[in-house]
Amino acid sequence: MFVQVALALPLRRLFDYRLPETQACHPGCRVEVTFGRQKLIGLVVKIVEQSAYPADKIKPIHQVLDEAPIYSQQMLKTLAWLQQYYLCPPGEVYVNLLPKKLKNGAPTQLLAEPIWQVVDGAKPPAGRAYKQQALFHLLKKLGPTAQSLLKEDGFSLAQINQLADKQLIEQNSDFLKNKQVEIQPSEFELTSEQQQVIDNIQANENFAVHLVQGVTGSGKTEVYMRLMAEALAQNKQVLILVPEIGLTPQTLQRFQQRFHCQMSVLHSELNDSERHNAWLKAWLGISRIIIGTRSAVMVPAAELGLIVLDEEHDASYKQQDGLRYNARDVAIKRAADQNCPIVLGSATPSLESLANAKAGKFNWLHLTKRATAKLPPKPQLLDIKHQPLQVGLAFGVVELIEKHLAAGQQVLVFLNRRGYSPALICHECGWVAECPRCDKHLTYHRNTQLVNCHHCGYYARPPAQCAECGSSQIVDWGIGTEQLEEWMQQRFPEANPVRIDRDSVRRKGELENKLNAIQAGEHKLLIGTQMLAKGHHFPQLTLTVIVNLDNALYSTDFRAAEKMAQLLVQVAGRAGRAEKTGQVVVQTHFPNHNYLNTLIEKGYTELAQLLLKEREDSQLPPYQYWCILRMEAQNQQVVEQVSQQVDSLFNQYICQHYQGVEVFANMPAPQEKRAGKYRQIIIFSAKQRSMLNAAMNQLTASLEQNDFAQKVRWLFDVDPLDL
Numbered sequence: 277m278f279v280q281v282a283l284a285l286p287l288r289r290l291f292d293y294r295l296p297e298t299q300a301c302h303p304g305c306r307v308e309v310t311f312g313r314q315k316l317i318g319l320v321v322k323i324v325e326q327s328a329y330p331a332d333k334i335k336p337i338h339q340v341l342d343e344a345p346i347y348s349q350q351m352l353k354t355l356a357w358l359q360q361y362y363l364c365p366p367g368e369v370y371v372n373l374l375p376k377k378l379k380n381g382a383p384t385q386l387l388a389e390p391i392w393q394v395v396d397g398a399k400p401p402a403g404r405a406y407k408q409q410a411l412f413h414l415l416k417k418l419g420p421t422a423q424s425l426l427k428e429d430g431f432s433l434a435q436i437n438q439l440a441d442k443q444l445i446e447q448n449s450d451f452l453k454n455k456q457v458e459i460q461p462s463e464f465e466l467t468s469e470q471q472q473v474i475d476n477i478q479a480n481e482n483f484a485v486h487l488v489q490g491v492t493g494s495g496k497t498e499v500y501m502r503l504m505a506e507a508l509a510q511n512k513q514v515l516i517l518v519p520e521i522g523l524t525p526q527t528l529q530r531f532q533q534r535f536h537c538q539m540s541v542l543h544s545e546l547n548d549s550e551r552h553n554a555w556l557k558a559w560l561g562i563s564r565i566i567i568g569t570r571s572a573v574m575v576p577a578a579e580l581g582l583i584v585l586d587e588e589h590d591a592s593y594k595q596q597d598g599l600r601y602n603a604r605d606v607a608i609k610r611a612a613d614q615n616c617p618i619v620l621g622s623a624t625p626s627l628e629s630l631a632n633a634k635a636g637k638f639n640w641l642h643l644t645k646r647a648t649a650k651l652p653p654k655p656q657l658l659d660i661k662h663q664p665l666q667v668g669l670a671f672g673v674v675e676l677i678e679k680h681l682a683a684g685q686q687v688l689v690f691l692n693r694r695g696y697s698p699a700l701i702c703h704e705c706g707w708v709a710e711c712p713r714c715d716k717h718l719t720y721h722r723n724t725q726l727v728n729c730h731h732c733g734y735y736a737r738p739p740a741q742c743a744e745c746g747s748s749q750i751v752d753w754g755i756g757t758e759q760l761e762e763w764m765q766q767r768f769p770e771a772n773p774v775r776i777d778r779d780s781v782r783r784k785g786e787l788e789n790k791l792n793a794i795q796a797g798e799h800k801l802l803i804g805t806q807m808l809a810k811g812h813h814f815p816q817l818t819l820t821v822i823v824n825l826d827n828a829l830y831s832t833d834f835r836a837a838e839k840m841a842q843l844l845v846q847v848a849g850r851a852g853r854a855e856k857t858g859q860v861v862v863q864t865h866f867p868n869h870n871y872l873n874t875l876i877e878k879g880y881t882e883l884a885q886l887l888l889k890e891r892e893d894s895q896l897p898p899y900q901y902w903c904i905l906r907m908e909a910q911n912q913q914v915v916e917q918v919s920q921q922v923d924s925l926f927n928q929y930i931c932q933h934y935q936g937v938e939v940f941a942n943m944p945a946p947q948e949k950r951a952g953k954y955r956q957i958i959i960f961s962a963k964q965r966s967m968l969n970a971a972m973n974q975l976t977a978s979l980e981q982n983d984f985a986q987k988v989r990w991l992f993d994v995d996p997l998d999l
């Protein structure tokens with residue numbers, strides 16, 4: 277008998293070892309093996325009777341690390357699918373998805389972690405320690421809570437320790453292995469729409485994909501929580517997936533207050549110990565609720581009974597390096613393997629999901645009304661052709677901002693470009709400062725006094741002289757959020773403008789603090805990128821200005837219009853419960869553009885139908901499946917040559933066996949040079965997913981055997997979101 281082991285190596289195969297004589301070894305267990313001169317930790321995928329290698333060359337397993345498998349048979353099947361579907365080396369799925377400590381061989385044991393509860397009869401701390409008071413009250417409501425979760429709730433270790441020093445809270449060690457769930461009643465009656473959606477979903481307890489399309493504020497979260505309550509009451513675990521920055525302490529606290537049970541929260545900011553515990557608690561069935569960003573989709577919670585994926589259109593569900601999976605598609609596969617329902621929620625579903633809903637593959641459900649407030653206002657288009665602009669804003673818009681501020685209301689100005697100015701140019705000859713490693717303009721950041729490449733992260737001091745003509749007249753060009761903020765501070769100082777973008781909220785808790793200050797009305801003027809567009813409601817907001825979305829109307833990216841529409845609806849939806857009617861103004865050079873008018877006059881779904889029709893006419897995804905072979909090399913000729921060779925290899929030897937699979941394009945990537953490498957892409961397309969996948973598996977095997985392919989770095993991007 278031989279053991280086939282997945283190792284974290286960039287090689288697309290499993291490695292054979294001999295069964296150990298003294299230890300039991302099952303698929304799904306971690307093992308330590310010798311590989312060359314190294315000792316590596318891998319995962320047993322299969323036990324087989326024969327090996328293709330000569331028996332005397334096969335080394336024994338050095339050590340089996342797990343008595344019982346980490347992955348169940350069922351989970352191994354899902355992993356096998358993942359590897360086959362995304363055409364990646366086995367190590368990427370079987371090994372690299374494990375938390376780091378487990379990957380390094382740590383035992384599957386929880387690390388000690390304090391669980392806190394309020395001391396019986398304790399009174400809240402006196403004085404002005406607001407955070408400590410908030411923590412005290414929250415803990416009192418929640419009952420015993422793991423320290424890691426309190427951190428996610430926005431509290432620091434210092435605040436926890438201060439309460440403990442005052443003997444107001446204490447540790448409860450009994451709670452650690454407690455799997456109980458106590459469900460608190462909801463504070464509202466469901467609306468009839470919510471009730472219908474829930475009844476419809478609960479009519480079928482088997483696998484089905486439910487697409488809940490609900491306007492912002494329609495109470496999707498309440499729908500999720502009712503469904504969760506049902507699943508939890510049946511002793512099932514629940515997985516909630518949110519986009520990259522979707523999970524704020526408020527959202528988490530909403531779940532915690534409704535469900536008193538252990539939870540795992542997983543996202544990219546966790547340290548190794550936190551991730552280890554969160555993963556293991558889900559795996560051990562201690563956490564009944566698992567909330568996380570995309571990577572949480574593969575956490576092996578064995579008793580999974582419901583998956584919810586919020587903001588399903590969000591591009592952050594697609595991983596853009598390594599294993600390039602889309603967590604939405606993987607979540608659907610997991611729900612199918614687990615035979616449980618999955619709910620996809622969004623105000624603006626992706627065209628992929630809408631096409632599936634139209635085709636009857638997804639159960640399409642609607643929430644058309646806001647639970648408590650009026651619908652967000654209809655956007656108005658403002659023609660800025662021939663208009664003088666100040667920091668990109670028309671005079672009329674500045675006056676409008678002034679009017680809303682004067683009435684004591686909040687205003688949001690949305691600009692999807694961070695930094696001070698997106699380019700530095702030579703006033704004499706027009707030379708543009710570019711990233712030396714990419715083809716792209718460098719963005720000037722005034723706060724840091726540096727130029728920064730938003731594509732590869734390169735930064736440097738701004739050039740003092742033009743590289744072409746030597747002139748020292750370097751001027752900045754275009755408007756970024758920093759510059760808008762600076763201008764607003766001078767023009768509307770009393771409104772206390774605040775900027776929210778990736779640069780202004782780098783530190784943990786900073787976004788939270790700013791959002792709280794906005795909620796409290798400390799800032800009347802909000803300037804932000806799409807970071808501000810997601811998930812938050814601002815009750816006092818009555819005017820939203822969208823500075824510019826025109827790029828999307830004539831973009832070469834066929835998804836640009838879809839993304840533009842999603843963003844516009846999302847930004848427009850930020851106005852809170854405004855009793856006063858709000859206003860959304862979109863500046864544009866193309867007020868007659870069909871996309872904009874369809875979106876505004878007829879709504880997102882109508883525009884989506886129009887875009888889907890266009891996609892169908894040009895046979896673009898979702899009407900064709902795509903797989904991109906990405907190649908990159910230091911040398912431009914090399915990468916072009918290799919792409920030609922791959923192209924002919926495919927056309928001569930492969931395509932005739934796989935009907936309908938074609939090379940749709942073979943071209944330089946739209947951003948040809950990035951981080952010093954030249955990049956070329958081949959887009960393969962087919963009407964049938966399985967046919968495309970089979971052809972690509974064949975191509976992968978050929979590329980691995982061909983020397984020419986080794987001259988470039990190559991990988992597959994299945995169902996790519998961009999080129």
Ligand code: ADP
Nearest residue numbers: 464465466467492493494495496497498647648
């Ligand atoms: P969405 O997730 O669709 O944007 P939320 O679930 O956040 O919407 O709900 C928006 C607001 O409406 C929240 O403040 C929520 O508490 C409230 N809400 C939800 N359902 C109801 C209901 N049935 N009755 C009253 N308020 C509700």
Ligand code: ZN
Nearest residue numbers: 702705742745
């Ligand atoms: Zn010059």
Ligand code: ZN
Nearest residue numbers: 711714729732
């Ligand atoms: Zn760069």
